[in-house]
Amino acid sequence: MIPENIILSENKKELTLEYGATKSVMSAEFLRVNSPSAEVKGHSPAQKKTVSGKRAVSINSIELVGNYAIKLIFDDGHATGIYTWQYLQELFKGKDKIWKDYISELRKKGLNRD
Amino acid sequence: MSDIKTLAIEKLNELNPEYPELIEDIVVANKKIYLSLKTDKAKVDKFTKIKLQIEKELAAIDGIDSVSVSLTSHSDAIQAKAIPQENASGVSEVRNIISVASGKGGVGKSTTSINLAIAINQLGFSVGLLDADVYGPSIPKLVGDRQKPKKSKAGKILPIKKYNISLMSIGFLVPEDSPMIWRGPMVISAVNQMLNDVEWGKLDYLVVDMPPGTGDVQLTMAQRVPMSGAVIVSTPQDLALIDARKGIEMFKKVNIPILGIIENMSTFICPNCKNESHIFGFEGAKLEANNQKVDFLGDIPLEIDLRECSDNGKPIILSKTDSVVSKKFLEIAKSVTKKVGDESSSSKPNIIIN
C-alpha cells in the first residue's frame, strides 16, 4: 500500500506515514538501525550488522524512489537505505518486537544507543 | 562532505550576500547538493530565477554531480524539501509517464507506442515518445526520420519534433549502421541519458516504448522516474500471454499500476471478403486480463495497412484516419488518459517536511 502522506516531524526525528485514517509513526533511530541497505543487512542474516549509538540521529531528507519506495537520508551520512512501502509496513507492524530484539542484541554485544 | 557545504555557502555569498540568509537547509549526499531556500510566495518568479542561478553555480563545484534547490514558504510547508526522483531531471516537467511493455518481443509495442502517442496528442494533450529500446530502436524508422538532434543553449539534447510529438531514440544519436552492442551498464547509461540530458520540457504525456522482456532497462526506468502506469501489449497466443504475465508481475513488484492489456493482431480481417478470422486464438488477452484483474484496453486487428504505413514512416493513425485500426487506437488513448487521470491522484504520496 502506498501512503498518502509522508510527514517528517519538525525536529526531524519522527516519520509518520498516513494511509487514509491509519497512521504509522516510527522514530529516525528505529528506521536507521533497521535500514534495509546491504551495508546494514549484509547479504545474509548472519552478516547483519548491529548499528549502535543512533539515539540522536535525525532524517535530513526524503526522496521518492519510483513509485515503490523512499530513500531516507540521515544526518550521519547514511543514504543508501531504500525503504519500500512493504518494508515500512512490516517494520511498523513488528515494531515492538523488532525494538525489543534490538535492545537485547545491543546488550549482548556490549553496545548501547548513545 | 562538510567542506563542500562550506564551499557552497561561500559561493552563495559571492553571488549575493543575502542568499545565505535564505538557506533553510543544505545537505550534501552522493555527490549531490540539496538546498532549500526560504521563499516569499509573492515573488515566485524572482525566486525561480534565483533557483536556476544557484543550481548552475553550485553544479560547478568539483565533485558535485547535480544540485537540487527547493523553494519553501512557510504558509505551505508541503513538499518543502521533498526531493522528487533523483536524477531524472530531463523529465521533471512531464506530468505523466506511461510505458508500453510486453514480456515477449515482436508483439507490436513500437507500433502501438507511436500510434498511441499520436492518438493521445489528437485528444489535445502534449506528448513525447521515448524509445527505450536501445538494442533495437524502432522509432526513427516508424516516423521516417533520422535527423540528428540539436542541442539547446544549456547543452541539453533537444527532442526531434515530428507529427507534433517530441521524440527521442538512441537511433537518432548513433549512426544507423553502427553496431549496437550494448552491455548492461551502457544500456543503463543510454537510458539515463535520454531521461536526464534530453530537454523534454513541459509535456502532458511521455510514452515510453520499452524493449522486450523484464530486464535492466525496465528496472532503471521504474527507479528513475515516477511512472503513472504501464500498458501491456500481447498477442492472443498463449506463449505471449505467459510472457505478458511476467511483465505484469514485474510492474506490480515496483508498484507501477497496470493501466491494462492491449491485444494486438487479435483478428485478421480479410481485405477481400472482410471476414474476421482469429489466427492467434480467440480473445486470449481479454481472458487473461480478466484472470489477472487488469483492464482490457482494446484489441487491434492484424492489418496489412498498419505494417505498410509503419514501414513508410507514416503511422496509420495519420495516414488512414478512417480505418478500424485508427479508431481503435483513439479509443485506447481515451481509456488510457482516463485511467491515468484516475490513478495519478492517488498513487503519489506527498512528502511533507515541517
Ligand SMILES: Nc1ncnc2c1ncn2[C@@H]1O[C@H](COP(=O)(O)OP(=O)(O)OP(=O)(O)O)[C@@H](O)[C@H]1O
Ligand atoms: N496489428 C498489426 N497488423 C499488422 N502488422 C503488425 C501489427 N502490429 C505489429 N505489426 C508488425 O509486426 C512487426 C513487429 O511490430 P513492432 O516492431 O511494433 O513490435 P515490438 O513489440 O515493438 O517488437 P520488439 O520486441 O522487437 O521491439 C512490425 O513489422 C509491425 O509493422
Ligand SMILES: [Mg+2]
Ligand atoms: Mg519495439
